[in-house]
Amino acid sequence: MKVGIIGAGSIGLLFAAYLSKRFDVEIYTRTPEQSFEINKFGICVQKGSERTISVVKAYPISEWRGLEDFTIITVKQYQLKEIIMHNNKLASMPKNLLFLQNGMGHLKLLDNIRAHNTYVGSIEHGALRENPYTVSHNGEGITNVAVFNGNSQPLIQFIAFAPKDFPIILKENYYEMLVNKLMINVVINPLTAILRVKNGELVQNHFYFQALKNLFSEASSILKIENKEFYFDQILNICRSTAENRSSMLKDIEAGRLTEVDAILGYILEEAKRQKRSAPQIENLFFLIKGKEREQGGV
């Protein structure tokens, strides 16, 4: 089975390296320079003190023809529009597309996409790109996937072939799967990024914990979450089990990069607007993060 990976950030590199053990993988990069380096050095995965190199063919994104059996789109939400425009202009309609963006803001872009089957996923791996061809796999996790549009068979087949040390789990309901991840991101990401603290601090410091509770309450109400206790306990468990980790938004802020605040808080603000309700805490944090991106020249 031929698998295409679009985007060669931390997640793109991680998927390309692991999946290349079982599939014929090609990775598409934003810059020709990065393709050159991956073709020269392979993809290097650093996990603890272990270092493995995988040989993967790399091409600049402009060369993507959509001919693979299965294509995984790993770019950030704010880069997705461009990829979808490219996809919709391809000579032949792509077969199976799996989208791995954070948040839920990208779903509206997927409604009219040109593909036989469209899937979405959410990732629980911890990964950090060290250089154009090296990714550090800090946190072993799973990938949840679900059907967004179309037939589940190709997805089931893909999962069955995936390597055992890189588990991919089929979920029945894409909406529940993404809401679940979104709630985790909404609560942990902006607070850790603004406070510049590790995940564990949000439950260890009882003032931060109060802020977390209030934020959870506002977000879960806008998202009309019914089983609140389940979601809340899950967030606390993640704060505890990843206590020493820095959230992706914190890392983005520290590195002066754009964050995924539009995909995460922006989505909830749109949802609140649609419901004609206010979300004062989320709006406040949204502006603080956007301002921080701007202050650091990330825009």
Place this chain on the structure above:
Amino acid sequence: MKVGIIGAGSIGLLFAAYLSKRFDVEIYTRTPEQSFEINKFGICVQKGSERTISVVKAYPISEWRGLEDFTIITVKQYQLKEIIMHNNKLASMPKNLLFLQNGMGHLKLLDNIRAHNTYVGSIEHGALRENPYTVSHNGEGITNVAVFNGNSQPLIQFIAFAPKDFPIILKENYYEMLVNKLMINVVINPLTAILRVKNGELVQNHFYFQALKNLFSEASSILKIENKEFYFDQILNICRSTAENRSSMLKDIEAGRLTEVDAILGYILEEAKRQKRSAPQIENLFFLIKGKEREQGGV
């Protein structure tokens, strides 16, 4: 006229030094060590490249008998209870007390204070304590004062004698005077402290400006402010005219000290509770600042 100054932080030192040009000033310090140093070196005021030394008698606070004609209490709000307990146990009732705390949380402590006349004030000076006997006078400003309880004559007399380069202005309405200062503190202090930015950034960065506007709206509604445009314009003017300054709360956070968040945001939260209304943005910022104090060991 004998003037007592209680507290020898930046404001206490500044007032003692300037007022000693016209009055017989005594300053009371929290620690005997600080009295010793002030008695040895005098109070040193650094203003630009100019450095002046004033000879002022200093005593530990335990020696305060309340016998001065006019006493100015410059300690932080969270140190005020102790001073008031001391005051209410003095053998003779003090004549005139002027309280210079930030916020409005201290007003309820002043209702039953033992003194002939009680005044309150708000300061617009920029000052930073460099060491136990040196204060840097960074921003020239004025001191607004008003009667809280009692007779205005002693206050008017005090103002008339005050040195011309240290203006003290009588205000008719203490509540309006303090609300005005509180609104400035509520909006500028917590945002600059959490974001770690200078005052000007709040109006130069349009995302921060949105956060400022929303916060102003919530706070002015709880404080039932009628002339909102006047207050809002004033805050913008202060952000612009002090663009390069770091707010007092930011300086406290940077130095790992306790902030005045209880006096500032805490007061509005109490007010909201009394009105049975919610103040989600203010509550969120309150917990973030309290948590930051705790994280840095300031408690």
